[in-house]
Amino acid sequence: MNVVNLDRDELAAANINPDTGLATDYLNHFNEVAMLIDMLESMPDMSEEILDWAPLAYPEHFTQTGFRAKDLAIRAYELCDPDIRKRFDDACQAVEIKIGEVQVILQSGVEALGDPTIWSKQLYSLIAAIGGVINPNGLGDYAVGLEEEQSSGDDQSAIDALFD
Template identity: 35%
Template structure:
């Protein structure tokens, strides 16, 4: 049983949205990665630090954080309305998939010494991640719900929502 109404009262006067029961503090986890990726263009060696970044679930992020209301954030998330939580979970999964595909492909470029392509692909990945972060922010703040999220995915099409940095033939061509 969800206690959405109760949690809406409990989150008043916190940074947890009282409509969605989600917190923008979760975005900090991904913003950290974006900041590091932006540095890869000027400092390719920064890729090593980027590769240490690991995805975290919403709950894991708060449990590991110093966020003042971290326990409340976890509990509220578990009672968040499905119209916000389900698309949020989907958005996180899609973003994590983009990252898990994109980072190894950046490594291939770095190892091949292809700095120009590395810069371009790091920039492209950064742009996609910013798009996911914007979408998560809209969900967290209640500006987007499940219906709006699905409409956004359809409008952007598969090239935007399931983009990859390079396909295998492009990677193979680096070694020819």
């Protein structure tokens, strides 16, 4: 059995992508910490919450949140196509690794992080890659997020490359 055997209308009504079996609600787990990092410059006391953040597996996220169709979300995830699931899990792991890097640096103090918005932008890019796996649109894909992650961070070079 796989996700295609589930009721597509029921999945869509629950905000679960009927094609992938994944829900964007899981992105909240990552978006919250990215927002905290983004706010660090003006609110350095947020560092404690960032340091307390821990990865949460997809099924655990849904059992701990108020998502109304949590059982369906977990079932659809379990039935997700193995290739999609691997891309999804890999994309999530990339975000978890980046957050872990921030946490290690933050242990030395907020100032050790430098400009927190640089880190949050990287995280938002990686989170968008997860979203691209959940809701493929031809642009959002884990590979896109990886390219951005591995780039030197020179935004102008990336823009120039678009016009070459």
